[in-house]
Amino acid sequence: MRALGSEDSQLETKNTAVLPPGPAGLPVVGNLLQFRRDPLAFVSGVQRSFGRVATMRMARLPIVMFFRPEHVRYFLVEQARNFTSSQFNINLRRLLGDGLLTTDGEFHRQQRRLIQPAFHKRRVEGYAGIMVQHTQEMLDAWQPGERLDMAQAMRDLTLRIVAKSLFDVDIQQNHPELGASFTNVIENPVQSPFSVRALPINLPFTPYGKHMQGKRTLDAYVYALIEERRASGRDTGDVLSMLLAAREDDVTMTDQQVRDQTMTLFAAGHETTANALTWTFYLLSEHPAVREKLLAELHTVLASRAPTVDDLPQLPYLDWVISESMRLYPPAWTQGRCAIEPFELEGYHFPAKTVVMFSQWVIHRLPDIWGDPDTFRPERWDPAHAQKVPPGAYFPFGAGPRMCIGMPFAQLEARLLLATILQRYAPRLAPGYPVVPRPRVTLRPKYGIQMMLEPTIARAPAIAASA
Ligand code: HEM
Known part of the structure; x- marks a missing residue:
């Protein structure tokens, strides 16, 4: 486990949470540019390097990527009520308003x-x-x-x-x-x-x-x-x-x-x-x-x-x-959720509002x-x-x-x-x-x-x- 640096995480500064390690990024933008350059290669590479779970940083927003089938079940089925779709759908929401998705x-x-x-x-x-x-x-x-x-x-x-x-x-x-x-x-x-x-x-x-x-x-x-x-x-x-x-x-x-x-x-x-x-x-x-x-x-x-x-x-x-x-x-190719209440997974304690992602492309x-x-x-x-x-x-x-x-x-x-x-x-x-x-x-x-x-x-x- 790794304590996060003080400059790069909104969640971390608010919650002093210890998130799983992840790929090194640049100051301010974090992993945003690497992700934008080739999202599929980037998330696949992160999985190969980190295994079950890793944290990437989209500028100030940490996103925790989960890579195992049991995680998909956890977020979408077993604990579905504790996770909302909102953060991931900001762009879609501009078009779709308050639709089903x-x-x-x-x-x-x-x-x-x-x-x-x-x-x-x-x-x-x-x-x-x-x-x-x-x-x-x-x-x-x-x-x-x-x-x-x-x-x-x-x-x-x-x-x-x-x-x-x-x-x-x-x-x-x-x-x-x-x-x-x-x-x-x-x-x-x-x-x-x-x-x-x-x-x-x-x-x-x-x-x-x-x-x-x-x-x-x-x-x-x-x-x-x-x-x-x-x-x-x-x-x-x-x-x-x-x-x-x-x-x-x-x-x-x-x-x-x-x-x-x-x-x-x-x-x-x-x-x-x-x-x-x-x-x-x-x-x-x-x-x-x-x-x-x-x-x-x-x-x-x-x-x-x-x-x-x-x-x-x-x-x-x-x-x-x-x-x-x-x-x-x-x-x-990928789905995401945002936690309503804190949750425990893979030996970590994740605070409320943690954004998680799990990718069909990788899994x-x-x-x-x-x-x-x-x-x-x-x-x-x-x-x-x-x-x-x-x-x-x-x-x-x-x-x-x-x-x-x-x-x-x-x-x-x-x-x-x-x-x-x-x-x-x-x-x-x-x-x-x-x-x-x-x-x-x-x-x-x-x-x-x-x-x-x-x-x-x-x-x-x-x-x-x-x-
Ligand atoms: C191969 C075709 C399709 C694929 C791969 C697909 C995939 C998905 C996935 C992965 C979700 C879940 C999103 C989430 O949990 O965040 C979803 C939700 C949804 N899909 Fe599809 N979809 C397909 C076709 C369709 C079609 C044909 C319709 C409507 C005619 C449709 C309407 C919806 C709606 C309304 C939701 C939101 C459901 C909810 O949140 O209750 N999809 N789709």
Whole structure:
């Protein structure tokens, strides 16, 4: 254990706490620059050097990084009530307001109860038709041999699907600018624990200006949507109607509250799934044997027809490919919490307000758990000879009471979209194209992923039989 120096820690000066040791940093900024330069390499390196736990300093804010599956269980499941999401979500909160992702305590629990019915299995399965139909429309516009940015294509598609499924609107036709607005807000954080606060210079080319422009566009769209639905009195049975009809002690939700939940579902409901699909296409392109096996399974079960919910139990390999892709490239690459009360862990006493972080990127690649962590091997998810994955070691959707509410939606969507697209095209990475993961709120490819659309040749029965 190491006593902290006197100059570098807000928590330490307030609480005289002894925090676990961590990587050396610079005066004033601490580890901020190292982290900003390459967050994935930095957190992985810290884990390799310090093992189970380490403290990094984002300027004056110490963040304690925990690296073991049992820690994930502790923060997200066993002691979930002692930890809030607030500190980690400062930037998101500017866009999402008091939505499900960015609130805590009783308010969060009440809102979650309200929204939960929209994500029940039966309800979600009812969206399968929209998912497949929108994908087919996208495919009809694609040309064999065409080169495109798969990341962009998947973002456009998943945004369209979430808008139609949850809010009954077609945004492709009327509002193609919304996707770019989300990107502007996410790529230009105004304030987060990992960045220097953006200067509030509101010009079209400054980060602050881009953030504000994106937010204005999104706000205008969502408020207009609410106003139109309230005015029409239409109940379409979708999430927006549910929110507008919600009542507690005879009080209905204000426009601002409906806006915050709507914006949260729009944002959380497309970007993550788009990233999961993009990374999966990339991995399949890099691993032809896996791609062939998957194409053979699709051919055997579907024989070129569109997939339905009932087909999914017959497509286990599809499922393993997606699970393995989200292990190596988790769309939510890290999570954080802030302690309400002091807590004890790993032999340390942590004061109230300690900020903790645990990263899917690191824990999904711990060698003592995964054996060959860097290998893309979907077979590791085969229940017949699955390796034992300890609780908390794999958590792409989080865990506990705040586990992703959209998980059933995302899992259905990822499988249906992948199956539908792969039956027509087996996209290949454009030769020499640089693929660099860029961890922001989600794990995106920094330069997108340019892929060539190679038509899927019908699988010969012999190949299918050998799968
Ligand atoms: C592959 C796709 C997805 C991934 C990897 C993912 C991941 C996550 C994770 C890790 C959390 C927990 C955050 C935390 O505990 O701090 C979360 C929460 C959440 N997700 Fe997802 N998500 C995905 C898709 C979706 C979809 C499709 C929707 C909605 C349609 C959605 C809506 C939400 C919401 C509203 C929360 C906040 C839940 C709460 O705090 O009660 N997500 N997601």
